[in-house]
Amino acid sequence: MFAALSSVMGLSVGVAKVSTTLYALELGADEALLGLISGSQSVGVLLMSIPIGLLVDHLGPSRLFVLGSLVAGSLYMALPAVPSPVFLLACTTAISFFMPMRFVSLSTVFMQQLETVGEAKAGWYRGTHMVGMFLLGPMLAAGLTKALGFSGTYRLIGVSFLITVLMSPIVFGRYTARSSPRGALRLSGVRSDLALLAQDVELRSVCLIEFAAQSINSFFMFFIIPIGVAVADLTPAEASGLLAWQGVTFIFALFSLGGLVGRVGHERVYLASLVLVPSALLLLGLSRDLTPLRAGGLLLGLGLGVLQIANLTRIARIGARAGRGKVAGLQALVGPSGGLFGSTVGGLMGRSLGLQSMFLLLSVFFGVLLAVARRTPSAAGVSPTPAEPAAAE
Structure with a gap:
């Protein structure tokens, strides 16, 4: 349901x-x-x-x-x-x-x-x-x-x-409220939640990765069609198909690779994403033909998909200790902020540097960010064993 x-x-x-x-x-x-x-x-x-x-x-x-x-x-x-x-x-x-x-x-x-x-x-x-x-x-x-x-x-x-x-x-009806006592509801709680980003190293790391991933995804979705038409002489239909290829692999990863991510652990997932996503961005930034652009979209969808799974599991664990509503609110702020940043700032910078060149810049930026963020340990130290799947309803 x-x-x-x-x-x-x-x-x-x-x-x-x-x-x-x-x-x-x-x-x-x-x-x-x-x-x-x-x-x-x-x-x-x-x-x-x-x-x-x-x-x-x-x-x-x-x-x-x-x-x-x-x-x-x-x-x-x-x-x-x-x-x-x-x-x-x-x-x-x-x-x-x-x-x-x-x-x-x-x-x-x-x-x-x-x-x-x-x-x-x-x-x-x-x-x-x-x-x-x-x-x-x-x-x-x-x-x-x-x-x-x-x-x-x-x-x-x-x-x-x-x-x-x-x-x-x-x-x-399945939701169980936290048993810990709640303080009075005040507007200062908004400042407290934002301060949590500065105080909680793991939460800040996860939110930075989410922001970067959403920025890259948003830039790709907004600008891959004009890039394909202008750079590779694609028809609008062929350029639109690049969106579908990236979306299919992204969704495939979300539905199919959760078990794999749970088995190999977040550290190795971030390492895999550190290879997949920058490689995809390099392909997208250097290619001038349909086939390599399509390959770049496929790799990007796969890399962002497994990264999304790893982030969702970490966010859920952080929510269990810091307050699920609080963490869900921060996540809901960070994701759209990254999307808005990718489409607006990426577009403005692309006017000066060239839209396709932005993929090369994003490749370097994302690689450095993920290399730093993957070194951030979880609050629990060693990742706990994934929960056993519930019986089918």
Whole structure:
């Protein structure tokens, strides 16, 4: 049921993102408004992730998930009421403030459930979400908007949010709140959570790796198509296929390699990623033909996939000792921040250095970062033995 809930959430967000872009174009939004509408979907996520993490530890994830789903779903249904790009911008910004209630809450439950189901399934949560968000959702969006119109599509998105509310009691009913006493809920808790990054060496290491991985993935997704068209003379369809090749190997790693990561340990996984990811970036930065670009995408998806599994297991362990809601909030802040950094700063630097050359710079940056971060020991010293898989339900 957890995988089903994550899949529905990813699917609805994938449809919503593409539909919003198509709707903005339909409304005649210019380049500036398109950029603002795209960025507005991250504003609330960046501002609210840590406060929502605090609320999860105090109120529990279930109520926050239901509230966020109901409000965000209602806003999606109301979005086509005023056919204006400015109104679309206002609605997408408002929705972004309630989305962390959904995924921070679900991440908190995932951290606890990972202790039961075992590390072999560490990538399933992210994998099921990505299948819906990056593969099925975008494919469905164009067909839905053509068949139902934008009003019908947004109503369907709102209904999907209601479906997740109906599914949530089964998933969140398994969550057990921490037995330790909680302090009073204050805004100073946000500063305390940010200070945790400075105090907790392992958490800082994991968050740096997450930030770098999301930056690289975001840069690849935003710019590989124009790079392929300009550098390798690919058709738009061939260049778009590079995204699919990278996405398939990324998702394959998340679903299939969790057991391997658990057996070989985080140290060796980081060492493998230290080879795979920079090698992929070098291929992408030096290649001028379809085949090596495709190979670079495949290697990048595989390297980032196994790295994601290792990070998720470490984050779950840190959450068990430092507070799952708190750590889930920090994770929800770091990931989108890295994605925003990769697409904006990478694009700005790419204007001066050349977009393809950015892959070479990222290769050096990521290699140095991972080489340093992999030396950071876990708080437990030796990695504990993965939990035995739970019996099939």
